Amino acid sequence: MPPKAKAKANEKGKTKGKGKEVVAPGPPPKPKKIPPPPACFTNEDLVKFKEMFKAHDEERIDKVPIELIPLMLRKLGFNPKTAEIQQLYTMFLEDDLVDTVEYHEWLFMIEAKMNWGDDFELAVTKAFAALAHDDDETGIADLEVLKEELMNWGEPLTEIEFVDWIRLAIKDKTFNPEDGTFCYTKFIENMNNKDVKYIPEPINYFKLDQKTLAEMAMKKAEAEKAEAEKKDAERQAREEAKKLKMIADGLLPG
Structure with missing residues (x-):
């Protein structure tokens, strides 16, 4: 093959096959480097966040469905607005087609929400949940x-x-x-x-x-607590009466 033709055939590592240029295989892409967790989190924080993440990773693939993120944030005490959720997705997910969230992305979403604050009325949401x-x-x-x-x-x-x-x-x-x-x-x-x-x-x-709802939730919680304590006291009284009867019948030592 003439030198010029040979050089042309090898130009940029390309060859011809079936009328189309085929790029010679190169080295495999480097694995994605996972960033370290935000420095503001303590070890206890990370344990809590990891447990919640694993609890929602039902398929055990180290990813959670994207639609569970609002619920997971609420379970941490936040009340993210719809616009905030969309902003978190834009900031930390690769593109609009992603339907799962990885653990390190979850951590950075928590950090961002913490930095934004939570002006959404937490007391009202908690009251609604209780009621x-x-x-x-x-x-x-x-x-x-x-x-x-x-x-x-x-x-x-x-x-x-x-x-x-x-x-x-x-x-x-x-x-x-x-x-x-x-x-x-x-x-x-x-x-x-x-x-x-x-x-x-x-x-x-x-x-x-907010004041009315919080008051309603508090009154409801107090009433339910009093009812639970009453039932517990009644149960203990029944158990004690049963024990005394068994002692009287000689079924238990006095």
């Missing part, structure tokens, strides 16, 4: 259960007020009439975004201001 019997704090409640509680605790809501509330919740797409579920976190977010120039306090809507 709606949402023990796992998923943000979703059975509206009938929540309605019954709101009509019996704090400053009770009336049927007329609930009609207005449901109308608004349907409009805001926080209430699903088909299954009766109510997304109270989104409802609170909508109320929080109302123009404060016209509403003295965010969420001061249908008597659902």
